[in-house]
Amino acid sequence: MSNVTVIGLGIMGAPMAANLVKAGYTVTGVNKEPEKVEQLIELGGHGAASIAEGVRDADVIVTMLPDTPDVELVAADIVDHAREGTLWIDASSIRPDAAARMAAQAAEAGLRAVDAPVSGGEQGAIDASLSIMVGGAPADVEAARPVLEAVGSTVVHVGPAGSGQxxxxxxxxxxxxxxxxxxxxxxxxxxxxxxxxxxxxxxxxxxxxxxxxxxxxxxxxxxxxxxxxxxxxxxxxxxxxxxxxxxxxxxxxxxxxxxxxxxxxxxxxxxxxxxxxxxxxxxxxxxx
CATH class of the missing domain: 1.10.1040.10 (N-(1-d-carboxylethyl)-l-norvaline Dehydrogenase; domain 2)
Incomplete structure (x- = not known):
């Protein structure tokens, strides 16, 4: 579970990716703004030119995107190009019903999906002290825990898919x-x-x-x-x-x-x- 791709390097995603690098993961960043990817590379990470490229060899995919339609758009590429068994952690804040639906779609494609929105703001992301509420199957949540504990200080499983949201x-x-x-x-x-x-x-x-x-x-x-x-x-x-x-x-x-x-x-x-x-x-x- 060493290769982590982070999609969305904004106010929250960028420091989360940086903390994953510090924790020893091989981190690949994907972002619409190339300069954000370059900043991650300077910290020891890697970059990908597209979502398809970024998720192809990932063990874990982390999405941190603004809204439900953004995640739905990216989910299509993840389902099409990620390897079977890949763990998808959506840390965005989106509609609970959409999170549950996308988790089911990911499962049909052989992926494992958990919704793991975070609280703590930019400073919490920088300090790796985020509070993370996780929805999904117990085994998938436990598989995601090491990655989540690299970016947060409180990681709690709160129920099935959509419960985190x-x-x-x-x-x-x-x-x-x-x-x-x-x-x-x-x-x-x-x-x-x-x-x-x-x-x-x-x-x-x-x-x-x-x-x-x-x-x-x-x-x-x-x-x-x-x-x-x-x-x-x-x-x-x-x-x-x-x-x-x-x-x-x-x-x-x-x-x-x-x-x-x-x-x-x-x-x-x-x-x-x-x-x-x-x-x-x-x-x-x-x-x-």
Whole structure:
């Protein structure tokens, strides 16, 4: 299981591929932008000019792509050109039903597929500290575990194919809600002129403490929204959440509002900013 091909060398995929190189795997990168592949080669990896070339000799294929249609497009090449028995790990965040369907299609072609979306953002990918929720057959998940443990610190099997994506949808619901509440709290506190760093410190130490305060509050206070995870992508993920909840007959009233707020921030031109730029929408709604 030494030859790993990573398809998608973006904000998350590039550092994940770099950590696989560090872990001793022979890593081949495939990406639409050739410079991303060159950066991986400089780190000791290899490059392929096409998906077909990249997956032909792979023991493991890792996909890290933006949305369901992107994975569906790549899946066709994987099924057509990967060797029988190859393990396909999809680390993208996509629709649970699509993940289950593509896993079944991969199995029909003699491949093993697991869905393994990640949480932790760009810094988690860089630090190899991602939390990874994995769906698939138990034997396939265990086969994928060494690769996943090279890029993440928490790897948990959460059920059959598609389950990883379901848990990731719930993760994105909680993260969006937390960001929105932190943004509202910051704008509220600033309106009263309190000492902001002190306020964040004491809030972080109490029951209100959370990862957003720990990792993101400094950037939010400084209005620095360099993307670790873009609003465009979180908008997509909340669409997955609301559609899946509707299909299951589950009410998520706060989630529906969050989806509208994220969509509004995107409509205001903030799609390429970090999802903490929800703060800008709170400021706008507050007339500040």
């Amino acid at each position: 379901t848990v990731k949808a719930a993760n994105q619901l909680i993260v969006a809600g937390t960001i929105e509440l932190v943004a509202e709290a910051i704008v509220f506190l600033e309106a009263y002129g309190v000492e902001m760093e002190a306020a964040i410190k004491v809030l972080s130490a109490g029951l209100a403490g959370n990862r957003i305060l720990e990792r993101k509050a400094e950037g939010m206070l400084g209005r620095s929204f360099q993307p670790g995870f873009r609003i465009d992508l979180h908008h997509k993920d909340l669409g997955i959440v609301t559609a899946a909840a509707r299909q299951a007959g589950v009410a998520i009233p706060v989630g529906a509002v969050l989806a509208q707020l994220m969509g509004a921030a995107r409509a205001q031109g903030h799609g390429q900013l970090d999802h903490t730029a929800l703060l800008l929408l709170v400021e706008q709604l507050s007339g500040r």
